[in-house]
Amino acid sequence: MTENDGFGNNLVWLSVLVQRRYAQICADHDLTPVQATLLCVIKDQPQGMGELAQLLGVAKNALSGLVDRIERRGLVQRETLQRDRRAITLSTTALGKEIVDALYADVGRRMPDIAGVLPADERHQLADSVARITARLVASPMPDAAPQGRQRTVAGADHTGK
Template sequence: MTAGHLPDEVRNDSDEPLNTVDALVQLSFLVQGVLTRVAAAHDLSLVQVRLLGILRDRRPGMLELARHLGLDKSSMTGLVTRAEKRGLVLRVPSPHDGRGVLVSLTPAGRELAEEGGAEIDRAIGELAQALTAGERAQLRALAAKLLAAAPAGEAGRPPVR
């Protein structure tokens, strides 16, 4: 996707450079648009895509998932229940806490997470084609620095383990 394909609300039609806030917010809209389109193509919500992404490399408990997604306990339970009914996740008893439950991907959930992840990688990769290799490296470094500076437990930022 090129700048010519951006929705009007994320275009900067003037010659003035965007300020930092506008640039980051508009970039966020662009990335959220990619995630939303991939989610819709697989009959998933954006939060379900985030859930599958989190579960690709870990088996967290419900509380950790809720913190990671910025959800309350009842919303988290509903989200996992819906994903479980679709055969994407399963709950297993925690080996360390008799009352705790861990959530993991089923084979179907893993396949969907990998497929959706590949689609997201391709779409974001297309966006990044406008940058040189050096600019992409700089963008990764700056994004990592901003993420590292964000408070632990913020929605989208994993809690400290």
């Protein structure tokens, strides 16, 4: 086993810890993780449905179903663009913004304690490293996204019908 194998395995387990904690936080806000992620993406700026599908790495028809469910809950709204009636953007409603703001605050409080076993200086180093990694992903989203036609669906991830 090489050093990278151990690092890879540790990253997988860290991912499991993060996903479990995120799923619990989302559930506490009556959201599935994929619903919460969608709300986070459109939190401060409306996005087109095509861009959202690409950012989230999901098929457009699966995204439409997800949007239907959270739209019925009054968390998002669809809008058509004047210049192209086929283009639809998605934004949060006042209720959706309130919920996603509360989710953000809760994530900010509850996620960092995953690194609580580390001394303070190592937590700061980890925070800096994570910030650099995520900044790169935000600059060019989903570098490992599935090619067209092989995108994941979110139906299984959002099976609650919420």
